[in-house]
Amino acid sequence: MKQLALAALTAVVLAAPSQAQQPAPVDTAKVDAAVVVAFPTAPADWRPRFEQDETMKQCSLHHNLPPKAIADEIQKREKARIEYPADGKLLGDxxxxxxxxxxxxxxxxxxxxxxxxxxxxxxxxxxxxxxxxxxxxxxxxxxxxxxxxxxxxxxxxxxxxxxxxxxxxxxxxxxxxxxxxxxxxxxxxxxxxxxxxxxxxxxxx
Ligand code: HEC
CATH class of the missing domain: 1.10.760.10 (Cytochrome c-like domain)
Structure with a gap:
């Protein structure tokens, strides 16, 4: 099964037609499907981990080097998602x-x-x-x-x-x-x- 999954993943990667300069656009639906196939024994409550949130999608799309406007957008969104301790104290043990x-x-x-x-x-x-x-x-x-x-x-x-x-x-x-x-x-x-x-x-x- 593992080999099958690897083959599926390799197929997705290799299937992309090569162009002289630019890398071919990635078919993200195919990649997502291959990732799910690669972990056949993953428990049901891990399913959400297969889904990329908006930030991960943008990072994947830009190979972790997003242009400034996107980087700013990511930072703003992620900053807004931080939860702070209810007692306001940041130092524990x-x-x-x-x-x-x-x-x-x-x-x-x-x-x-x-x-x-x-x-x-x-x-x-x-x-x-x-x-x-x-x-x-x-x-x-x-x-x-x-x-x-x-x-x-x-x-x-x-x-x-x-x-x-x-x-x-x-x-x-x-x-x-x-x-x-x-x-x-x-x-x-x-x-x-x-x-x-x-x-x-x-x-x-
Ligand atoms: C998978 C690798 C990885 C793990 C695990 C990790 N870090 Fe980091 N951390 C980084 C990298 C890379 C940076 C450099 C800045 C960046 O890329 O975000 C960083 C930056 C930091 C910084 C800021 C450093 C600076 O330059 O000011 C702090 C503080 C920090 N990590 C603390 C932690 C603590 C505490 C943990 C454990 C809970 C942790 N990190 C786990 C990779 C990791």
Missing amino acids: WKQGERIAQSGYGMRFTDYPPRQANGGNCYACHQLTKAEVSYGTIGPPLLNYGKNRNFSEADTKAVYEKIYNAHAAYPCSNMPRLGLNKVLTIDQIKDLVALVMSPDSPVNK
Whole structure:
């Protein structure tokens, strides 16, 4: 079945007639269908994940480099989708934040049905503390992030917004929209903001 799905996907990609300069327009309906075929065992409640929202559609269409007018539109829309904590406090517990940053649990086939809270998988893309030697480099290192910004309120808010919805700050970012897509809860995001932004966090020592 997996091979079949791969064949379907390859067929869609190869079927596009090649032109000298411009890439052929993509038949998005075909691609969408191929994606669904590729995950035959996906649980029914994952179905919405197969559907791209307006922002993802625009990012796909422009290969993640949208022209300025579209980028502005994406940023405006995504910013409006950010939900803030009801108590107005953005800093949680950095010790919990470190656990969430370390955890890659959630949204995988082996995590279904969910048996524990999702993680943020931050270390997959960022260096955060000096103690953790294993980290990815898709995102910039966040060592001393809060300290370098004098633990300012504006930057604390920016970090909350970045984690909740990365596309609001950088349209078509490679960083997942963790709050918007309900990967993390608002309380978990607060714990991560504390990890990045509080003076007593190992990120800033
Ligand atoms: C799949 C990779 C990926 C994951 C996972 C990820 N990030 Fe990011 N992050 C990025 C990239 C890439 C950037 C650079 C800006 C951009 O493209 O949005 C970034 C930027 C940031 C920034 C802003 C940095 C700056 O230059 O000011 C912060 C803060 C941040 N990430 C925190 C986190 C935290 C906390 C987590 C875990 C919840 C996380 N990131 C998970 C890829 C990732």
